[in-house]
Structures are given as structure tokens and as C-alpha cells.
Amino acid sequence: MELAEGKQKFIEAWGKLGSEWGINRTMAQVHALLLISPEAMTTEEIMEQLSISRGNANMTLRDLIGWGLIEKQHKAGERKEYFYAEKDTWAIARQVAQERKKRELDPVIKILNELTSVKGDEKDPEYKTFKTSVTNINKLAKNVNKTLDTMLKAEENWFWNSIFKIFK
Amino acid sequence: MELAEGKQKFIEAWGKLGSEWGINRTMAQVHALLLISPEAMTTEEIMEQLSISRGNANMTLRDLIGWGLIEKQHKAGERKEYFYAEKDTWAIARQVAQERKKRELDPVIKILNELTSVKGDEKDPEYKTFKTSVTNINKLAKNVNKTLDTMLKAEENWFWNSIFKIFK
DNA sequence: ATAAACTTTCAAAAATTTTTGAAAGTTTGA
DNA sequence: TCAAACTTTCAAAAATTTTTGAAAGTTTAT
Helix, strand or coil: CCHHHHHHHHHHHHHHHHHHCCCCHHHHHHHHHHHCCCCCEEHHHHHHHHCCCHHHHHHHHHHHHHCCCEEEEECCCCCCEEEEECCCHHHHHHHHHHHHHHHHHHHHHHHHHHHCCCCCCCCCHHHHHHHHHHHHHHHHHHHHHHHHHHHHHCCHHHHHHHHHHHCC | CCHHHHHHHHHHHHHHHHHHCCCCHHHHHHHHHHHCCCCCEEHHHHHHHHCCCHHHHHHHHHHHHHCCCEEEEECCCCCCEEEEECCCHHHHHHHHHHHHHHHHHHHHHHHHHHHCCCCCCCCCHHHHHHHHHHHHHHHHHHHHHHHHHHHHHCCHHHHHHHHHHHCC
16 A cells, blocks of 8 residues: 555545534544644645635634644744644543533532432332442443543553553 | 523533534434433433424434433333333443444554555655554554443443552 | 745534424323 | 235435534733
8 A cells, every 4th residue: 555545545434433522523633633643734735735715724723722732833934833742542542531620520520429319219210220220330430530540640651561460 | 590491401411411422413413302301201202301403403312322322111001102211321321432443443443453554665764654643643542442342331330440449 | 024934713604413392103001 | 916014225304413613711921
């Protein structure tokens, strides 16, 4: 396979994966483009390579910065802004996990906690089932939360070595 | 908080979480409704409780069965189909992980493998960066894959105990 | 102060996803 | 065989998400 074709396929695959996981496809594609680019790129170049509008490029780049996946770079003597992506895969995974935890898991855990305080008649099957389900999901959510927290602090090798030691 | 209000909030929260993770909101809501219901429910009841159309209810229920999250139940002497949800949280998490792995991770791993065969000039920075990124992501994907496989086979307590032994 | 170079905004348009509901299909019992 | 009871289908409509692009905003150099 040629490099150009490979790049195209990589960008497509990354975009599809993103959209399946609730991340805007363009955002994933811009990230993919920067991931395989040796040099930082300008908004202009990104617009051209992916055939997207200026507004779209700008918002997407802003979002990616918000996710901590790319950074702005300034070249001496130039006014243009350049963007480049963190290329350490473990760092990317950690960053994404951290953001999603903060944005999505944390709010749900908050609601689940509130829901454990719902009062009712212990003999009412409706109440009992509700209570049991909420309590169990709450436990799972807290475990996931705890595990993520530890993962996020962990160093790459340490993490994987530990995982493999158990799961072998 | 009253039970009725709690139910409502739970269904909403579950729906929102679902939509943030690329799962249709209605599907997550139907799942939530069945999760906290002590009895199996008919399509009719689900339609009414969530104010959704017959067609939507039918398709959603079919999808949930496809995900292995709910099951059809037949009551003796009745023609109606009843639906009930698996209530073991660990089983739900495992089921979802398994489905997503099969539907989304596996295809990406296949493409990444193909992309490692892209040929080019080792001195070309474009080629080198592409190669390195693809290789690293491929490694991470395979590790995730392996870990998931083992998780999916693991029993609940065994899994969590192990995780906590490391992450403490 | 001005203008060129560049970035950001956002209302409207396009694309995509989800929902509806009536019609078609199926199963069962009499 | 018929018709009632129930389920499935799917084209069209509605809702939602994403994208566009021109105008407004900002920064910098002279």
C-alpha cells in the first residue's frame, strides 16, 4: 500500500472510531491528520487536506486543545498559528479517559448518589428493584471511577506490566 | 425524593450517558426502565411509560436483544411478548464491552494491521511519523484487546479483587 | 492610526440520526 | 378458513448534530 492511501485510510478509520464513541468525526479526523504529520500544521493546511471550512477547522482545533490532545505552536517571525498533536499513545489514551471521566462519569455518579436517598416501602417490589439496581450500578460506577483515577496517575510501563501480571 | 421522581431521574441520566457514548438515547432509556422494573413489561407498557411510538419501541427492543441486554419472555396463556432486563451490573458491563469490542475495536485493529504494511522511504519524515504512530496505536489497541478478552472471561469478584490489589 | 494578516463567531444550510404511524405481515384459536 | 391479537417494516417527518462562510474581531508592524 502507498503512503498516501495509508494516510487516507488511517484518517477514515480514526474518524469512524471517534464517531462510534460519541466524538465528532471531523474532530477525530483532524486529530488523526496531526498524529501522522511530522510537522505542526496551520489551519489553512488542515482545511485543505480534509476539505473542511475555516469555521469548522477553527472550532475543531479549539475543541482538540480543550481535550488536551493538541497544542498551539508559534514559529519565530510568523503570525500564523501552528498545531501539533501529542504523539505518545499512552498519553492520548490517558487524556481521553480523564476528560470523559470528568465530563460524563462524574455527573452520573453524582446523580446515582442522590438516587440512593430515595425513600420508600421496603415491601414494595417497585421500590426494592429500583433501590437494588441503583445501588449496584452505583457500586460499579465507583469502582470504575477509582480504577480510572489510579490508571490516570500511573506510568505507562508500570500500568501495563501490572495488568499483564494478573491477566496471564 | 419520591420513588416516581427517582425513576424519572434515573431514566434520564441513563439516557444521557448512553447518548454521550454513542448509544441511542431511547435505547438507553428503555434499558433503564426495564432495569428498575421488577416485572417484565410489554411493548405497550414501554411505549406508554416513555411516550414513544410503536415502531420505535419495537426497533429499540430488538436492538437491546441484539446487545444481549434484555430478553423476551412469554407468559403462559398469553400472546403478548414481555421483556425483561438482566439486572446483574457486572454482566451488563461485560456484555456492553464485548459487543463494542466486536463491533468497533476489532475492525479498527484489522485496519491498523493492514497499515503496518505500508512501504516507504525510511528517510522520509512523513513516512517515519506515519509508521511510528500507526505502530504505537496498534500496540495500544492490541493491549486493550487482550485485556478486554481476559476481563470478559473473568468472574466479577476475581476481577475486582485483582484490580484493587494492584491499584491500592 | 491604519491596514494587512490572521482568528473567531454564529445564523443559516446541510447532513445525519431518530422517530413516527399506518400498512403489511404473522401467529393463534375457534 | 377467518379474524382477532399481536409484531414488524419502512418511507416520510421531525429532531439533532455538524458544517459552512461571510462578517466581525483581534493582533501586529509600520
